[in-house]
Amino acid sequence: MKEYLLVVLALLGVLILGGLSLVVPRLRRRPQPPLPETEVEARPEEAVEAPPSEVSTGILVEPPPVVEAPPVVEVPIEVPEPTAGRLVRLRSRLSRSQNVFGKGLLGLLSRDHLDEDTWEEIEDSLITADVGVESTREIVDRLRERTRVLGTRSATELRSLLAAELVNALDPTLDRSLKTAPKDGVPAVVLVVGVNGAGKTTTCGKIARVLIADGRTVLLGAADTFRAAAADQLETWGSRVGAETVRGPEAADPASVAFDAVKRGIDTVVDTVLIDTAGRLQNKVGLMDELGKVKRVVEKHGPIDETLLILDATTGQNGLEQARVFTEVVNVTGVALTKLDGTAKGGIVISVQRKLGIPVKLVGLGEGPDDLAPFEPAQFVDALLGTEPLARDA
Numbered sequence: 001m002k003e004y005l006l007v008v009l010a011l012l013g014v015l016i017l018g019g020l021s022l023v024v025p026r027l028r029r030r031p032q033p034p035l036p037e038t039e040v041e042a043r044p045e046e047a048v049e050a051p052p053s054e055v056s057t058g059i060l061v062e063p064p065p066v067v068e069a070p071p072v073v074e075v076p077i078e079v080p081e082p083t084a085g086r087l088v089r090l091r092s093r094l095s096r097s098q099n100v101f102g103k104g105l106l107g108l109l110s111r112d113h114l115d116e117d118t119w120e121e122i123e124d125s126l127i128t129a130d131v132g133v134e135s136t137r138e139i140v141d142r143l144r145e146r147t148r149v150l151g152t153r154s155a156t157e158l159r160s161l162l163a164a165e166l167v168n169a170l171d172p173t174l175d176r177s178l179k180t181a182p183k184d185g186v187p188a189v190v191l192v193v194g195v196n197g198a199g200k201t202t203t204c205g206k207i208a209r210v211l212i213a214d215g216r217t218v219l220l221g222a223a224d225t226f227r228a229a230a231a232d233q234l235e236t237w238g239s240r241v242g243a244e245t246v247r248g249p250e251a252a253d254p255a256s257v258a259f260d261a262v263k264r265g266i267d268t269v270v271d272t273v274l275i276d277t278a279g280r281l282q283n284k285v286g287l288m289d290e291l292g293k294v295k296r297v298v299e300k301h302g303p304i305d306e307t308l309l310i311l312d313a314t315t316g317q318n319g320l321e322q323a324r325v326f327t328e329v330v331n332v333t334g335v336a337l338t339k340l341d342g343t344a345k346g347g348i349v350i351s352v353q354r355k356l357g358i359p360v361k362l363v364g365l366g367e368g369p370d371d372l373a374p375f376e377p378a379q380f381v382d383a384l385l386g387t388e389p390l391a392r393d394a
C-alpha cells in the first residue's frame with residue numbers, strides 16, 4: 001500500500017512539473033512593439049512614384065511627350081505633257097532668234113532691190129546668228145541663184161525660198177529618233193555627256209518625262225558622283241514621274257554606278273536606262289579617260305544605244321570645239337541643244353550638225369520640266385522665221 005502511494009505521488013509530481021514547463025515560456029514571451037514606419041519595406045510599384053511636390057520639375061514626374069509620327073505625304077506622280085507638237089507650242093521661246101531671222105532677214109529680203117549690199121547684209125545676219133561661215137555662203141549662194149533663175153520678187157516667195165534653204169541646211173533626211181526602245185526585254189541605254197553646266201541633269205530629267213509621257217518605263221543612273229547635288233537633282237526629277245534613280249556614295253566610281261544602274265534596269269525590266277554623267281572639260285585628259293571607262297564598263301551589259309551630247313546653245317562656236325573632243329572619246333550619236341530660249345543665235349543648230357556631222361535630236365527651250373522638244377527642221381525654221389507652216393508650204 002505504501003508503495004502504491006509512492007507511485008501515485010511520483011506521477012502527480014511529473015504531471016505538475018510538465019504543466020509548469022508549458023506555462024512558464026508563454027509567460028516569458030513579451031508582445032513586440034510595432035516596427036517604426038520608416039522600416040516598412042516599400043512595395044515595388046510605390047518606389048517609382050515621386051513624392052507629391054508643390055513645385056513640379058516637369059522632368060521626372062511627367063510622362064514623356066507622345067511624339068506623333070509625321071503624316072505620310074503622298075507625292076503625286078505628275079503626268080508630263082505629250083511630246084507631239086511641242087516645238088510648235090514652244091516656238092515663242094525662240095523670240096530672240098526670231099528677231100534676227102524673222103524680222104531681220106525677212107526685212108532685208110523684202111527690199112525692193114536685192115543689190116550686192118543687201119546680200120552682204122543677209123550674209124552678215126546669218127553669220128551673227130551662228131549659222132557658220134560655210135553654211136552661210138552656201139545658203140546665200142543658193143538663194144541668190146534661185147531668186148535669179150525664178151525671177152522671184154514677192155516677199156512671200158522670198159520667205160519661202162529662205163525657209164527652204166534653211167531646212168535644206170539642216171538636212172531633213174537625218175534620222176533624229178532617240179534610240180530608247182528595249183530589245184528582247186533588255187532596256188535601251190542612253191548615256192548623257194557634256195561640259196559643265198550644259199544642262200545634262202536637267203535634260204536627263206526632261207527626257208525621262210518625255211519617255212514616260214510616251215508610255216515608257218525609265219530608270220535613272222546618277223553617275224555624276226562628282227557633284228553630290230546632281231544625284232539629288234536627278235532623283236527629284238525621277239520621283240516626280242515615278243522613275244527609280246540608282247545612285248552611289250559621294251565620290252564613288254562613276255563607271256560602277258553606271259554599271260549598277262544598267263544592271264538594276266535589266267533586273268526590273270524597264271524600257272530605258274538614262275545615265276547622267278559629271279560635267280567635264282574637254283581638255284582634262286583624266287576626266288575624259290574616266291568617261292571612256294564609263295562607256296566601256298556599261299558596255300559589259302551590251303552596247304549603248306544612244307550617246308547624247310548636251311550642248312549649251314549660248315556658248316556658240318566655242319561649244320563646238322568642246323563638242324568635237326567628246327565625239328572622239330565616246331561615240332556620240334545625237335545632240336541635245338539646250339538654252340535655245342536664251343540666245344539670238346538659233347543658227348547654231350545648223351553649225352552643230354555641219355561641224356559634228358551628228359543630228360540634233362532634241363532642243364531645250366526653257367527651264368520648265370516640259371520645255372524640251374524633239375527637233376524637227378521644218379517646224380524649227382518656221383519658228384525661227386515666225387512664219388506659219390502653211391504659209392511656208394503655200
Ligand SMILES: Nc1nc2c(ncn2[C@@H]2O[C@H](COP(=O)(O)OP(=O)(O)OP(=O)(O)O)[C@@H](O)[C@H]2O)c(=O)[nH]1
Binds near residue numbers: 198200202366
Ligand atoms: N533657259 C534654259 N535653261 C536651261 C535649259 N536646260 C538647262 N537649263 C539650266 O541650266 C542650268 C544647268 O543645268 P544642269 O542640268 O544642272 O547642268 P549640268 O550639265 O548637269 O551641270 P554639271 O553637272 O554641273 O555639269 C540649270 O539652271 C538649268 O535649269 C534650257 O533649255 N533653257
